[in-house]
Amino acid sequence: MLKRVALATAIAVALATFGRAEAYDGLVEKKTFTLPSYTTVGGQTIKDVKIGWESYGTLNADRSNAILITHFFSGTSHAAGKYKASDAAPGYWDAIIGPGKPLDTDKYFILASDTLVNLNAKDPNVVTTGPASIEPGKNEPYGTRFPIVTIRDFVNVQKALVESLGISRLAAVTGASMGALQAYEWASSYPSMVGKVIPVIASAEADGWLIAWLDVWAAPIRLDPNWNNGDYYGKAEPVAGLAASLAVVTLHAQHWTWANGATLGRKWAVDGKDPAGCLVECKFAIEAALANAGKARAATSDANHFLYLIKANQLFVAGGGSLAEGLKKIDAPVLLITSDDDQVFPTDAVNQTAQLIKADGTPLDHVKIRGGRGHLDGVVAISQAGERIAEFLARK
Amino acid sequence: MLKRVALATAIAVALATFGRAEAYDGLVEKKTFTLPSYTTVGGQTIKDVKIGWESYGTLNADRSNAILITHFFSGTSHAAGKYKASDAAPGYWDAIIGPGKPLDTDKYFILASDTLVNLNAKDPNVVTTGPASIEPGKNEPYGTRFPIVTIRDFVNVQKALVESLGISRLAAVTGASMGALQAYEWASSYPSMVGKVIPVIASAEADGWLIAWLDVWAAPIRLDPNWNNGDYYGKAEPVAGLAASLAVVTLHAQHWTWANGATLGRKWAVDGKDPAGCLVECKFAIEAALANAGKARAATSDANHFLYLIKANQLFVAGGGSLAEGLKKIDAPVLLITSDDDQVFPTDAVNQTAQLIKADGTPLDHVKIRGGRGHLDGVVAISQAGERIAEFLARK
Numbered sequence: 001m002l003k004r005v006a007l008a009t010a011i012a013v014a015l016a017t018f019g020r021a022e023a024y025d026g027l028v029e030k031k032t033f034t035l036p037s038y039t040t041v042g043g044q045t046i047k048d049v050k051i052g053w054e055s056y057g058t059l060n061a062d063r064s065n066a067i068l069i070t071h072f073f074s075g076t077s078h079a080a081g082k083y084k085a086s087d088a089a090p091g092y093w094d095a096i097i098g099p100g101k102p103l104d105t106d107k108y109f110i111l112a113s114d115t116l117v118n119l120n121a122k123d124p125n126v127v128t129t130g131p132a133s134i135e136p137g138k139n140e141p142y143g144t145r146f147p148i149v150t151i152r153d154f155v156n157v158q159k160a161l162v163e164s165l166g167i168s169r170l171a172a173v174t175g176a177s178m179g180a181l182q183a184y185e186w187a188s189s190y191p192s193m194v195g196k197v198i199p200v201i202a203s204a205e206a207d208g209w210l211i212a213w214l215d216v217w218a219a220p221i222r223l224d225p226n227w228n229n230g231d232y233y234g235k236a237e238p239v240a241g242l243a244a245s246l247a248v249v250t251l252h253a254q255h256w257t258w259a260n261g262a263t264l265g266r267k268w269a270v271d272g273k274d275p276a277g278c279l280v281e282c283k284f285a286i287e288a289a290l291a292n293a294g295k296a297r298a299a300t301s302d303a304n305h306f307l308y309l310i311k312a313n314q315l316f317v318a319g320g321g322s323l324a325e326g327l328k329k330i331d332a333p334v335l336l337i338t339s340d341d342d343q344v345f346p347t348d349a350v351n352q353t354a355q356l357i358k359a360d361g362t363p364l365d366h367v368k369i370r371g372g373r374g375h376l377d378g379v380v381a382i383s384q385a386g387e388r389i390a391e392f393l394a395r396k
Numbered sequence: 397m398l399k400r401v402a403l404a405t406a407i408a409v410a411l412a413t414f415g416r417a418e419a420y421d422g423l424v425e426k427k428t429f430t431l432p433s434y435t436t437v438g439g440q441t442i443k444d445v446k447i448g449w450e451s452y453g454t455l456n457a458d459r460s461n462a463i464l465i466t467h468f469f470s471g472t473s474h475a476a477g478k479y480k481a482s483d484a485a486p487g488y489w490d491a492i493i494g495p496g497k498p499l500d501t502d503k504y505f506i507l508a509s510d511t512l513v514n515l516n517a518k519d520p521n522v523v524t525t526g527p528a529s530i531e532p533g534k535n536e537p538y539g540t541r542f543p544i545v546t547i548r549d550f551v552n553v554q555k556a557l558v559e560s561l562g563i564s565r566l567a568a569v570t571g572a573s574m575g576a577l578q579a580y581e582w583a584s585s586y587p588s589m590v591g592k593v594i595p596v597i598a599s600a601e602a603d604g605w606l607i608a609w610l611d612v613w614a615a616p617i618r619l620d621p622n623w624n625n626g627d628y629y630g631k632a633e634p635v636a637g638l639a640a641s642l643a644v645v646t647l648h649a650q651h652w653t654w655a656n657g658a659t660l661g662r663k664w665a666v667d668g669k670d671p672a673g674c675l676v677e678c679k680f681a682i683e684a685a686l687a688n689a690g691k692a693r694a695a696t697s698d699a700n701h702f703l704y705l706i707k708a709n710q711l712f713v714a715g716g717g718s719l720a721e722g723l724k725k726i727d728a729p730v731l732l733i734t735s736d737d738d739q740v741f742p743t744d745a746v747n748q749t750a751q752l753i754k755a756d757g758t759p760l761d762h763v764k765i766r767g768g769r770g771h772l773d774g775v776v777a778i779s780q781a782g783e784r785i786a787e788f789l790a791r792k
Binding site for chain 2: 208219225230241244248256259260276307315346
């Protein structure tokens, strides 16, 4: 594994010679971490586990400057920079990652990894292991033979990656939404390995309300006859169900400020085609926009991975026991970043998490952002919290 | 039509002899109103339109004491009382309808009617006309040949019913959710016929946000192969899709206070069957509860009626033009009853409606209720607004 560290460092240094703006925000390389064997929290062993990762900045001599970024439900390890100069957009948190930015690559070695059962199984820049992966020793994907995995499993595989880089303690762990669940889990289950934690737009458990909504997200896939109880590899895939599920996610992560804006609202999907004109094909613009978003996202996603992610999120309570006990185990100072417009993790749930973390004296700062995009503000409006992140990380 | 009035009055008087408690809260009779022909706002003619209705209280000599109750998306005209003494529960707003109650049947003639395309097409106590109705002159249901109908169409058919009873002006119109949409429409489109209006848990248009969520409600039906583009009568019906759609509605109408309560929360559906044990069949209690609710509601519902209702709601703007113009036409004093916990009609949208109604001087009182059930509070916690309703109706 030291070879990999050396390589990463060499690449980072080499890239740094292109100048600051091009260094980490310019070109990023996807790397693959392999675990020959991993045994899940549920006791099942998966062979040849691979996850993708990328990094920005340079690991220092005593390997004390690493910050781990954990990704959201539909996200990937591509948190910053571009793979090629011609990429349409950089990674999702590029606004806060780079030289002189809040997650300052002049100071920190920023590390981002794909989870197990990553949604974007067909994205060539994603490396993950899940139901769509070929089962070792068989000539076909696992399908639903793949074991149920949990947020703790995601964290355990990340921990192996982190340790393979010779890092015994992370300066910080941060992530948005499902990424925040992983951050809470890191801080609760491996407190000696986490210096600080920055959970963004999430509470620290899936409560009944979230469990139910996640089931609503999953329902369209299950209704698509092509899903066929998860047995669809090499056959017609449940694209319609997956697209409908992704349309629900897209809407739920949004806010009425966006939906009712000038470009959507009550506008028709097609000029001259009144939504009153027919039952299904005559649509409003927002219906078409969500359907198109769902379809586009379905093209790189896998339906079983979606369902496995739903299950992992539903099963989540930080620390794996009661929420109060799990949050008591967190010792690292917490910077909690949320939005009161969030429709996925309501303010009441977020506040309960904050109270439980603070209950035993753990320091917690709570920063609110608001960008008119609801839950999605944790990704697209994260720079609103930039100064507070920089200040929090600089604090002794 | 006078014959029907006489009959209704006779029944009411006859029932009144049983004593107050038994009069309207005791036994209610479903009646049927028939329009030989109705032409929709969209210009299509439907023959032999039938809707059910019921009433509580007695129409006075000058027919000035009628209050119309318009029902919600999944509701019916059964607003109060029981059909038989052995009925498990009375109508949905029984808490505020009856002798001495806020909608006082000692003073008012309370009238409630089923809408066109009522969801509960298979409920023997519902009379409605929609895609599941036999098309006159054909030997089969309309299916998607049934014309698109709007909230204004619902109101126009109600208006014919009201006029058939010799009523030229309603003392008030009130309804919850989709019932409130009808109340707004009455007050905007027929201002001279509406004395007062009490919209409950709704704003006066479907904005982009609501249009999109209604599409999420409908998606499961469209994904069920048995839906077959609406052509399923006499064949296997899209029960799974309809049940999944109704599960979404059930959740959306609720609140996290309910979902996270002692009986649901993170409880397992089946003792000893850990949700971590398998992908689909190992459920949390709240998932099973919603699935069961969806299934139960699907048994009396029709999938095409569901989709036609979705369309009617999506198309709604009070008055049929811009929201501001539609609300300007409302002259009747308004008692607006909403809940800040409502997840279907958010407070921002409700407040916009209130502002626009008041903009030209129309008196508006805004009462907030809160019963821990979100949108559903408009049905189950309506008695919280009881005194304000009584006071509003008594006001000169």
